[in-house]
Amino acid sequence: MERRVDDLSFEGAWKNQVKEEQKERSVSDEKKVKVHEAPAFRGQRDVIEKRTEIIMATKQQTAPEKKDVKVVSELSSKEGDDFDVEW
Numbered sequence: 001m002e003r004r005v006d007d008l009s010f011e012g013a014w015k016n017q018v019k020e021e022q023k024e025r026s027v028s029d030e031k032k033v034k035v036h037e038a039p040a041f042r043g044q045r046d047v048i049e050k051r052t053e054i055i056m057a058t059k060q061q062t063a064p065e066k067k068d069v070k071v072v073s074e075l076s077s078k079e080g081d082d083f084d085v086e087w
Contacts, residue, residue: 077083
């Protein structure tokens with residue numbers, strides 16, 4: 001004896017889902033087709049250069065700063081001094 005097919009059984013839910021997907025496919029198949037139009041400017045130009053040399057601006061170099069270095073005879077910190085290190 002064959003079971004009655006209803007929406008609450010697995011087979012019934014499966015058939016309903018298949019029907020819904022077929023309806024969605026028929027709607028999505030009727031999409032508008034985009035027509036590609038070639039742009040007027042393709043980014044290429046036929047230009048002939050007539051210059052004989054290329055002149056570029058010179059890069060300005062900054063003079064290095066002189067550092068004031070003092071040489072001392074003793075260390076400024078002694079053994080046992082507490083100092084704070086900021087990380």
